[in-house]
Amino acid sequence: MIERKIVLGVYSDSSLNNVELGLIETDGIDIFEKPVSLLRPYSNELKDEIYKFMLKGDFSDTLKMSNLSKKITAFHKEAIDEFICLHKRNYPKIHLIGYSGHTVYQNPDEKVNITLGNFEEIANHFKIPVIGKFLNSDLTAGGRGGPIFTTFYDALTRNEKKPLCIVSLGGIITMTSINPFGQLQAFDSSIGLVLLDHWIYTKTGSEMDFNGKYAKLGQVDTSLVNHLLKDKYILKTPPKTVRRESFMDLYKHIEGCSVETGAASLTNFIAKSIHLSSSYFNESPIQFILTGGGIYNPTLIQMIKQEIKQPVKTALDCGWDNDTLNAQAYAFLAVRSQAGLPISFPQTTGAYEAVTGGKTFYPTDSRFA
Numbered sequence: 001m002i003e004r005k006i007v008l009g010v011y012s013d014s015s016l017n018n019v020e021l022g023l024i025e026t027d028g029i030d031i032f033e034k035p036v037s038l039l040r041p042y043s044n045e046l047k048d049e050i051y052k053f054m055l056k057g058d059f060s061d062t063l064k065m066s067n068l069s070k071k072i073t074a075f076h077k078e079a080i081d082e083f084i085c086l087h088k089r090n091y092p093k094i095h096l097i098g099y100s101g102h103t104v105y106q107n108p109d110e111k112v113n114i115t116l117g118n119f120e121e122i123a124n125h126f127k128i129p130v131i132g133k134f135l136n137s138d139l140t141a142g143g144r145g146g147p148i149f150t151t152f153y154d155a156l157t158r159n160e161k162k163p164l165c166i167v168s169l170g171g172i173i174t175m176t177s178i179n180p181f182g183q184l185q186a187f188d189s190s191i192g193l194v195l196l197d198h199w200i201y202t203k204t205g206s207e208m209d210f211n212g213k214y215a216k217l218g219q220v221d222t223s224l225v226n227h228l229l230k231d232k233y234i235l236k237t238p239p240k241t242v243r244r245e246s247f248m249d250l251y252k253h254i255e256g257c258s259v260e261t262g263a264a265s266l267t268n269f270i271a272k273s274i275h276l277s278s279s280y281f282n283e284s285p286i287q288f289i290l291t292g293g294g295i296y297n298p299t300l301i302q303m304i305k306q307e308i309k310q311p312v313k314t315a316l317d318c319g320w321d322n323d324t325l326n327a328q329a330y331a332f333l334a335v336r337s338q339a340g341l342p343i344s345f346p347q348t349t350g351a352y353e354a355v356t357g358g359k360t361f362y363p364t365d366s367r368f369a
Contacts, residue, residue: 002027002339005095008083008128009324009331010076012102012117014171015197015293016047017207019076021083022327023091028335031155036087037324040079046071054104059114065104069116072102076117077125084126097122098334098358099132100326106135108144108241119361130361131334134343137357143349144241147174147186148357150348151336152329154178156320157289165285167274167304169193169294170326172242175274176348177281186348187238189277190231193294195251196266203259212299215267218260224253228269229276238280239350270294271303278308291315291325333358 004027011020021038024031042050053068080097101117113135123130135145153166153176163179173192177185197208209215228250233242254262278285288308294300295314305312315322333343337358344351 002029002335002341004032005335006091006093007096007098007331007334008080008094009098009327009329009334010080011100011324011326011330012072012076013293013326014103015193015208016042016050017293018042018323019079020324020327021079022321022324022331023083023087023094024328024331026155026332026335028332028339028341029155030158031328031332035321035324035328036091037321037327038079038083038086039323040075040082042075046075050102050104057105059105065114065116069118072116073118073121077122080122080126094126094128096331096334096338097126097128097130098330098332099130100134100330101132106145106241107243108139111139113139113145119359123361123363124365127363127365129363131337131358132361133359134330134333134337134357136359137355138344138349138351141344141351141353141355143344143351143355144239145349146241147176147188147348148333148343149174149326149329150176150178150184150186150345151341151343152332154182154184155332160289160318161287163281163283163285165278165281165288167288167290169270169290169292169297169300171197173270173274173277175277177283177285179283183282184345184348185238185281187240187277187280188242190234190270190273191242191250192270193292196263196270198251199254199262199266200259203262208293209263209267209297209299212263212267212297214260214263215297215299216264218258218262218264220268221257221261221265224257224265225269225272227253228265229272234273234276239346239348241349264299267297267300268303270300271307274304275307285310287311287313289313289315289318291320291322295322
C-alpha cells in the first residue's frame with residue numbers, strides 16, 4: 001500500500017500568465033480532499049524576458065540562459081514562500097514538491113527538453129524533496145515527452161461516465177481519452193491559445209481575447225480555417241506532441257485579416273481541430289470535459305459546442321479547481337514517481353512501454369539523504 005502524502009505542485013504555464021500552485025493529498029492513485037491553491041501572475045518584465053528568449057531560440061547562449069533560470073527560480077521560490085506562509089497552520093508538513101520548472105524548448109524528434117529552474121536550490125531552500133524532470137525517462141524510452149497528465153485525469157474522473165474526453169484549452173490543445181476500463185489515450189491536437197493570444201497581443205496590446213469579445217464581433221473566414229486545418233500536424237496520426245514554433249508558420253496566413261476576423265477564425269480553428277482530432281480515439285467519447293484558460297472564453301466554448309455533438313461541460317461544472325489543475329497534476333505525478341508507478345504509456349506519449357518518470361532532488365541536509 002502506498003502512503004498518502006501532502007504534496008505541493010508548482011507549474012509555470014505555457015502562456016506565461018501565471019505560476020500555479022496546488023496542494024493535494026494523494027497516494028498517486030487516488031486524490032483525497034479538495035486542493036488548496038494559489039495563482040501568482042508573472043511580472044510583465046519577466047514575462048517579456050522569457051518570451052523574447054523563447055522567440056529568439058538562442059539556446060547556445062548559456063550565460064543568458066543561466067541568468068534567466070536564476071530569475072525564474074527566484075520568482076518560483078517567492079510564490080512557494082507565499083503559499084507556505086498562507087497555509088502553514090493547516091499544512092505544517094509538506095512531504096514533496098512536484099516542480100515543472102519552465103520549459104523553453106522541446107523537440108521530441110531530437111529527444112531534447114530544455115527546462116529552466118533550479119530544482120536543487122528549491123529543495124535546499126524549503127528543506128523539502130523536489131521531484132522534477134518528469135519528461136526525461138519518457139524521451140529515453142522513445143516517447144515524445146507528453147502528454148503526461150493522463151493518470152491524474154483518470155484519478156480525477158473516477159465517478160464520471162466513460163468513455164470521456166478531457167480537452168485542455170491551454171497554449172497547446174491536449175486531448176485525453178479514458179474508457180470505462182481505464183485504458184488511456186492522449187495527444188496534443190494542435191496549437192491553442194498561444195496563437196490566438198499572440199494575434200491579439202500584436203494587434204491590440206491586450207494579453208488575450210478577454211471573454212472572446214473580438215472573436216464574437218468577427219466573421220469566420222471559412223476558407224482560411226479550412227486551409228489551417230490541412231496542416232500536416234493536425235492530419236498526423238497520434239501519438240504526437242506539438243512543437244510551438246512549428247505552428248507559428250500558420251500566423252502568416254492570417255496577417256491580412258482584421259483583428260476581429262483573425263480572432264474569430266483562429267477561435268473557430270481551435271474548435272474544429274478538436275472535433276477533427278476526436279476521431280483518432282479508439283472509442284468515441286460520450287462526453288467532453290473542457291479545462292484550462294480557454295474555458296473563460298465563452299465564444300470559444302460556444303464554437304466547440306457547435307462542433308461537438310456530444311455533451312460538453314467544463315472543469316467548473318465538475319467542481320474542479322480549474323486554475324491550478326496542472327499544478328495539482330505535478331503534485332500527483334511526484335508521488336507516482338517516488339512510488340515507481342508509470343506516468344507514460346505507448347498510447348499517450350509513444351513510449352516503447354509504460355515508464356515512470358521524474359528525478360528526486362533531496363535537500364543537502366543529511367536528514368534527507
